[in-house]
Amino acid sequence: MMDQVVTQASDAAGSLRHIRADFPILTQKVHGKDLVFLDSAASAQKPRQVIDCMAETMRTQYANIHRGLYWMSERTTEAYEAVRDQVAGFLGAGAREEIIFTRNSTEAINLVAHSYGSLLRPGQVVLISEMEHHANIVPWQMLRDRAGIELRVTPVTDDGALDMEALGQNLSDGRVALVAITHMSNVLGTITDARAIADMAHAAGAKVLFDGSQLAVHRRVNVRELDADFYVLTGHKLYGPTGIGVLWARREILDEMPPFLGGGDMISTVSFGRSTWAPVPHKFEAGTPAIIETIGLGAAISYIESIGFDRIGAHEEALTAHALKALGQVSGLKVIGTAPERGGVISFTMADVHPHDIATLLDRNGIAVRAGHHCAEPLMRRLGVSATARASFGIYTTPEEIDLLAATLVQIRGFFV
Amino acid sequence: MTQDDLYRTVVLQRTKTPLYAGKLAQANAQGQGTNPLCGDRVHLHAVIDAQGRIDAIRHETRGCAICAASADLMAERVTGQEPARIRQLHADMEAAVQTGNAPAALGELSAFAPLHRHRSRIRCAMLPWTALMEMLNDDKDR
Numbered sequence: 001m002m003d004q005v006v007t008q009a010s011d012a013a014g015s016l017r018h019i020r021a022d023f024p025i026l027t028q029k030v031h032g033k034d035l036v037f038l039d040s041a042a043s044a045q046k047p048r049q050v051i052d053c054m055a056e057t058m059r060t061q062y063a064n065i066h067r068g069l070y071w072m073s074e075r076t077t078e079a080y081e082a083v084r085d086q087v088a089g090f091l092g093a094g095a096r097e098e099i100i101f102t103r104n105s106t107e108a109i110n111l112v113a114h115s116y117g118s119l120l121r122p123g124q125v126v127l128i129s130e131m132e133h134h135a136n137i138v139p140w141q142m143l144r145d146r147a148g149i150e151l152r153v154t155p156v157t158d159d160g161a162l163d164m165e166a167l168g169q170n171l172s173d174g175r176v177a178l179v180a181i182t183h184m185s186n187v188l189g190t191i192t193d194a195r196a197i198a199d200m201a202h203a204a205g206a207k208v209l210f211d212g213s214q215l216a217v218h219r220r221v222n223v224r225e226l227d228a229d230f231y232v233l234t235g236h237k238l239y240g241p242t243g244i245g246v247l248w249a250r251r252e253i254l255d256e257m258p259p260f261l262g263g264g265d266m267i268s269t270v271s272f273g274r275s276t277w278a279p280v281p282h283k284f285e286a287g288t289p290a291i292i293e294t295i296g297l298g299a300a301i302s303y304i305e306s307i308g309f310d311r312i313g314a315h316e317e318a319l320t321a322h323a324l325k326a327l328g329q330v331s332g333l334k335v336i337g338t339a340p341e342r343g344g345v346i347s348f349t350m351a352d353v354h355p356h357d358i359a360t361l362l363d364r365n366g367i368a369v370r371a372g373h374h375c376a377e378p379l380m381r382r383l384g385v386s387a388t389a390r391a392s393f394g395i396y397t398t399p400e401e402i403d404l405l406a407a408t409l410v411q412i413r414g415f416f417v
Numbered sequence: 418m419t420q421d422d423l424y425r426t427v428v429l430q431r432t433k434t435p436l437y438a439g440k441l442a443q444a445n446a447q448g449q450g451t452n453p454l455c456g457d458r459v460h461l462h463a464v465i466d467a468q469g470r471i472d473a474i475r476h477e478t479r480g481c482a483i484c485a486a487s488a489d490l491m492a493e494r495v496t497g498q499e500p501a502r503i504r505q506l507h508a509d510m511e512a513a514v515q516t517g518n519a520p521a522a523l524g525e526l527s528a529f530a531p532l533h534r535h536r537s538r539i540r541c542a543m544l545p546w547t548a549l550m551e552m553l554n555d556d557k558d559r
């Protein structure tokens with residue numbers, strides 16, 4: 001039994017070593033120290049599989065897509081469209097046409113707010129939560145101011161979970177058209193019960209959008225099992241490049257929605273009198289897309305799937321438990337957000353030491369964390385803090401790195417008392 | 418861990434035990450600075466004489482160590498100074514954090530020169546000076 005535990009642990013350490021070897025940046029030094037990168041929730045580092053794939057595309061197989069009648073363009077179009085199939089599989093989508101490529105999550109949510117939002121009528125409600133990223137707040141505020149809808153906010157409980165009872169009350173008048181809620185908080189690490197939220201929304205006659213920017217990195221998502229209507233994610237947090245994000249939505253909803261941006265690629269016919277739209281997904285992909293980045297996202301998804309969410313999830317759960325324990329031993333440190341269902345994103349404050357000072361002093365020791373309001377100012381206000389420090393983990397994060405974080409925090413605290 | 422040249426003793430001391438924190442009952446000038454990125458805030462209260470000289474100044478700071486120490490050292494340095502001199506100090510301070518070379522006249526304020534290697538934190542040290550410049554400009558308009 002003991003032997004087995006030891007073997008499992010060393011297997012894990014072995015595969016972690018292999019994973020780390022895929023990320024060239026992890027050998028960099030910062031201020032003369034080994035880089036300890038604990039800011040993956042802001043943007044993850046890239047494996048050589050992604051870097052090489054993008055470079056190789058530019059070296060050997062690149063032309064504009066959907067337009068050229070020549071070999072090189074056709075091959076690039078195939079590579080680009082193959083990623084649509086891949087993402088459809090990754091999210092458990094019903095059809096490849098349900099995958100729309102965007103620049104990032106922010107653009108995906110703005111697309112829904114503009115296009116689906118234009119179908120809403122004054123008096124209808126969009127319901128968000130108190131723990132949304134600004135990307136899932138501001139587009140709805142802009143829609144409210146444009147279209148006269150109401151924006152409603154469901155609170156979080158003191159431990160940082162979504163208040164499901166309040167959600168039910170917010171849905172009870174039957175005026176909510178869309179519930180738009182994060183699947184995992186980028187501040188608290190809280191994972192929301194998406195299936196329960198979808199059931200409640202549907203029972204009240206509302207559609208539901210999940211912001212999967214954080215969750216899709218850590219857990220397998222199946223949009224049909226979640227019974228979602230919209231789902232968004234962003235490539236750069238998923239070990240892929242910047243400039244590529246995804247909107248998934250049900251085919252019948254996409255068919256009803258008007259285009260977002262106008263231009264090339266999204267039309268069927270154009271005359272000065274009027275134009276007609278291409279069918280989905282192209283109706284929503286105006287102009288030359290991020291071709292190389294999309295192909296890079298495909299490489300990132302292949303990479304993640306080669307590791308598998310079972311291993312990714314197990315690694316992250318072990319790390320998070322380890323981190324909560326290690327950080328719990330730092331005197332004066334307070335973890336913000338203690339919901340039982342959570343992932344590897346940990347916000348904290350440390351007695352009188354300002355988060356900016358924490359971040360700068362950690363950086364001097366090679367440790368990268370985020371400090372500030374994390375694009376979630378309303379949540380900060382609710383929690384009664386103006387800023388927090390945040391450590392977040394990726395598939396390459398090691399328990400030793402977390403121990404170093406905790407030990408360095410103890411020293412920093414020592415400076416200030 | 419590396420003892421940081423930025424978090425020198427003087428910076429830590431002034432954060433922990435500021436000498437110029439608080440309000441002034443007789444204040445006839447106020448200045449405010451806020452950093453929307455982190456919510457840090459500096460509120461200055463000063464007594465300015467007819468020639469525009471700062472007779473006394475206090476700060477209320479909600480912010481990081483760099484911001485709080487900068488406010489306290491600034492208050493000490495500008496007490497008794499004329500506006501022209503203060504503007505020169507502001508320019509020297511700006512030069513120090515941008516280049517890492519502190520003009521000799523800065524004295525203890527040169528503690529912030531290492532910020533040129535921490536560009537994201539320059540704003541923290543300059544926030545009290547933003548508040549001070551706002552106060553002087555208001556006073557000039559009076």
Ligand SMILES: Cc1ncc(COP(=O)(O)O)c(C=O)c1O
Nearest residue numbers: 104105106133135186211213234
């Ligand atoms: C929960 C959440 N939603 C949305 C976003 C926005 O992602 P992007 O900036 O890539 O659009 C982020 C990233 O910071 C996030 O954490």
